[in-house]
Amino acid sequence: MRNRTFGLSALIACSLGAAAMADDITVYNDRAAFNAAVGVPLTLEDFTPTSHFPIRTGVLNSETNLPEIGIFPGTIQSGVTYSTPIGEGNFFNIDAGGGYTGGFLDGFLPSDREVTIDFHTDDPNTPRTVFAFGFDLGSLASTDFDVFIHFSSGPMQHFNNPYPASLAFFGFVSDARDITQVIIGNNGGFFAFDFDNFTYDEVSEGGFALGVRGACPGQVTVDWTGAPPDTTLGLVFANNTGSFVIPGGVCAGTELGLGSQNIRLVNTFPSGSEGSGNRSGNAGTPACGGHLQLVSAPGCETSTVGQIP
Numbered sequence: 001m002r003n004r005t006f007g008l009s010a011l012i013a014c015s016l017g018a019a020a021m022a023d024d025i026t027v028y029n030d031r032a033a034f035n036a037a038v039g040v041p042l043t044l045e046d047f048t049p050t051s052h053f054p055i056r057t058g059v060l061n062s063e064t065n066l067p068e069i070g071i072f073p074g075t076i077q078s079g080v081t082y083s084t085p086i087g088e089g090n091f092f093n094i095d096a097g098g099g100y101t102g103g104f105l106d107g108f109l110p111s112d113r114e115v116t117i118d119f120h121t122d123d124p125n126t127p128r129t130v131f132a133f134g135f136d137l138g139s140l141a142s143t144d145f146d147v148f149i150h151f152s153s154g155p156m157q158h159f160n161n162p163y164p165a166s167l168a169f170f171g172f173v174s175d176a177r178d179i180t181q182v183i184i185g186n187n188g189g190f191f192a193f194d195f196d197n198f199t200y201d202e203v204s205e206g207g208f209a210l211g212v213r214g215a216c217p218g219q220v221t222v223d224w225t226g227a228p229p230d231t232t233l234g235l236v237f238a239n240n241t242g243s244f245v246i247p248g249g250v251c252a253g254t255e256l257g258l259g260s261q262n263i264r265l266v267n268t269f270p271s272g273s274e275g276s277g278n279r280s281g282n283a284g285t286p287a288c289g290g291h292l293q294l295v296s297a298p299g300c301e302t303s304t305v306g307q308i309p
Helices: 031-038
Strands: 014-018 025-028 042-045 080-083 092-096 103-107 115-119 132-137 144-151 157-162 168-174 179-187 193-201 209-214 218-225 232-238 264-270 277-283 291-297
Touching: 025 031, 025 157, 031 132, 031 168, 031 193, 080 193, 115 193, 132 179, 144 168, 168 179, 179 193, 209 291, 218 291, 264 277
Parallel strands: none
Antiparallel strands: 014 277, 025 168, 042 193, 080 115, 092 103, 103 193, 115 179, 132 168, 132 193, 144 157, 144 179, 209 218, 218 277, 232 264, 232 291
8 A cells, every 4th residue: 555545645764664573582670671661551460468378279360259368359450360280278379578568479389389370351261462571579589480481473482580689670571462471480499489569561441552662763663453454554653642634545534643743654564464463663863752653544443642762
């Protein structure tokens, strides 16, 4: 589809055209840097202010109902299920103390058990993929810990890290929304696993969503979900937000969430068979701090607006 079909001319300062490579993980030990790199809204699970044990079902999510230990539906935030094989005694718990603030998730008996973390929508039976996850860990005297990351495509990746002497942050960011499951386990200590403040992509409210991540000037990646499948998307740039109306072309009369300052069409590309995907490219200095929005054609559906970092 030619750029003029959308009624906007091409942008020179920011050209996003190549699909990002999948399964490329960057590890962060600074939470602020992690948050900035992800580029999408995040949820932080603090596991409540106090202890709850044992989680006798071996499953913890937003639907868990164990009133005898003070866990009810909604106690845990939606989007993630934490699970481990059922054992004896306090094999799976929201614990307290140990250098953590408030509650934290742990397990033992045996000390080599692992916790599996599955990502899903508000419905635990509907899987989803995420860009990133992170957590705080430390002070409980293991020697090292393992993180196994599973993807929607591509092989599992294994990260082994020394167990920190005091609480530290570990964040893992993929270059695409392709993480489906994480498994965490400690080695060489009594606690099979322990962590707090588990952070992950917020569950989307649905609809056509755009995310922007990277560093400007430099490489920037645009990610989208909820687009009409198997159609063409036009990526539109403007210096400001507003209510610009496309003046011509197949989407004439469509109101955007962008303003009129330097508004241009950056590129066009397929939405993908599932209405999700990404594109990466170099953003020049004139594009920094600007805003992006996607428009589908035909149909002229519009995404949320994202700002170039």
